[in-house]
Amino acid sequence: xxxxxxxxxxxxxxxxxxxxxxxxxxxxxxxxxxxxxxxxxxxxxxxxxxxxxxxxxxxxxxxxxxxxxxxxxxxxxxxxxxxxxxxxxxxxxxxxxxxxxxxxxxxxxxxxxxxxxxxxxxxxxxxxxxxxxxxxxxxxxxxxxxxxxxxxxxxxxxxxxxxxxxxxxxxxxxxxxxxxxxxxxxxxxxxxxxxxxxxxxxxxxxxxxxxxxxxxxxxxxxxxxxxxxxxxxxxxxxxxxxxxxxxxxxxxxxxxxxxxxxxxxxxxxxxxxxxxxxxxxxxxxxxxxxxxxxxxxxxxxxxxxxxxxxxxxxxxxxxxxxxxxxxxxxxxxxxxxxxxxxxxxxxxxxxxxxxxxxxxxxxxxxxxxxxxxxxxxxxxxxxxxxxxxxxxxxxxxxxxxxx
Numbered sequence: 001x002x003x004x005x006x007x008x009x010x011x012x013x014x015x016x017x018x019x020x021x022x023x024x025x026x027x028x029x030x031x032x033x034x035x036x037x038x039x040x041x042x043x044x045x046x047x048x049x050x051x052x053x054x055x056x057x058x059x060x061x062x063x064x065x066x067x068x069x070x071x072x073x074x075x076x077x078x079x080x081x082x083x084x085x086x087x088x089x090x091x092x093x094x095x096x097x098x099x100x101x102x103x104x105x106x107x108x109x110x111x112x113x114x115x116x117x118x119x120x121x122x123x124x125x126x127x128x129x130x131x132x133x134x135x136x137x138x139x140x141x142x143x144x145x146x147x148x149x150x151x152x153x154x155x156x157x158x159x160x161x162x163x164x165x166x167x168x169x170x171x172x173x174x175x176x177x178x179x180x181x182x183x184x185x186x187x188x189x190x191x192x193x194x195x196x197x198x199x200x201x202x203x204x205x206x207x208x209x210x211x212x213x214x215x216x217x218x219x220x221x222x223x224x225x226x227x228x229x230x231x232x233x234x235x236x237x238x239x240x241x242x243x244x245x246x247x248x249x250x251x252x253x254x255x256x257x258x259x260x261x262x263x264x265x266x267x268x269x270x271x272x273x274x275x276x277x278x279x280x281x282x283x284x285x286x287x288x289x290x291x292x293x294x295x296x297x298x299x300x301x302x303x304x305x306x307x308x309x310x311x312x313x314x315x316x317x318x319x320x321x322x323x324x325x326x327x328x329x330x331x332x333x334x335x336x337x338x339x340x341x342x343x344x345x346x347x348x349x350x351x352x353x354x355x356x357x358x359x360x361x362x363x364x365x366x367x368x369x370x371x372x373x374x375x376x377x378x379x380x381x382x383x384x385x386x387x388x389x390x391x392x393x394x395x396x397x398x399x400x401x402x403x
Contacts, residue, residue, distance in 0.1 A: 271286060
């Protein structure tokens with residue numbers, strides 16, 4: 001049985017973590033023995049159970065490795081006392097001028113991470129952080145085949161971002177690149193090392209799929225329920241979308257609607273203030289973070305899912321919405337233009353073009369009952385035929401057969 005070291009990180013449970021868990025489970029299902037290397041800035045055992053829900057495997061925490069030596073703990077403690085620096089991150093260890101000559105991360109990693117040698121493949125799932133580059137370096141020294149599964153959007157300014165510059169320079173370390181959209185893969189081909197082999201493997205609805213595809217096709221109701229399911233970050237376009245919807249409500253373009261915002265994040269207070277100051281509490285509800293059966297129920301309740309992001313890797317919420325049969329209005333980000341045929345199984349608007357967003361939303365509101373149901377049905381059909389787990393399993397099997 002071939003062995004895979006699956007490398008990922010968990011911070012806040014959400015789309016990225018659901019994807020990590022689901023891919024790890026899939027690799028086990030198709031016949032690999034998988035161990036997981038978690039790259040956390042802290043140890044949180046509550047997250048490990050999500051991996052163990054279907055598989056039992058070893059979980060390593062690379063961040064804790066340097067702190068096993070007492071002398072390193074002492075040095076970091078004194079740095080904390082005298083310079084008031086936090087000691088909860090490996091970045092402090094790497095940047096410490098006193099430690100580097102004696103305990104360089106690379107040398108320590110080669111010594112400590114020799115368990116990599118027992119694996120046939122290394123599968124890195126995440127963003128191009130320095131620690132992943134170091135692990136890739138070690139893996140190549142051990143002649144291991146490296147898969148890099150990119151979760152970001154791989155946008156036009158990718159090479160100019162600080163975190164990515166070193167990864168681009170050292171991309172020759174990886175053998176295989178996995179992306180969920182052809183746009184992402186084509187950008188990667190123009191940016192990364194020319195000897196990399198590329199695989200287009202889509203996302204799926206992950207841990208919620210079986211329940212979401214059982215939800216009924218949407219019918220147009222007198223009171224349409226519109227929803228955003230997202231982190232409350234600047235790049236998600238939530239504030240801008242809410243402002244447009246508030247304007248539509250105040251100008252009476254749209255009535256008889258309920259707008260629900262599911263999630264949490266840095267913009268929560270600003271969103272609350274925006275809704276309250278415009279006296280739209282009757283129409284707009286912030287529902288907080290939802291998981292498990294609660295998120296399935298939200299998809300059952302919502303008729304129209306909005307994805308107003310300025311940048312996305314997928315997103316996963318787009319496929320969850322398709323599996324649920326929701327009518328989708330998405331910015332042309334990530335894989336969404338490849339998933340949605342405008343007017344047939346959803347609607348696409350130009351990112352950051354809020355007039356286009358406004359016009360498309362009014363158009364959805366004015367759809368006939370037949371048109372609304374047809375688009376919902378087409379979205380669910382396309383998900384089942386193109387993006388269901390069964391399809392993705394076959395893609396992974398074909399990929400490993402080719403290498």
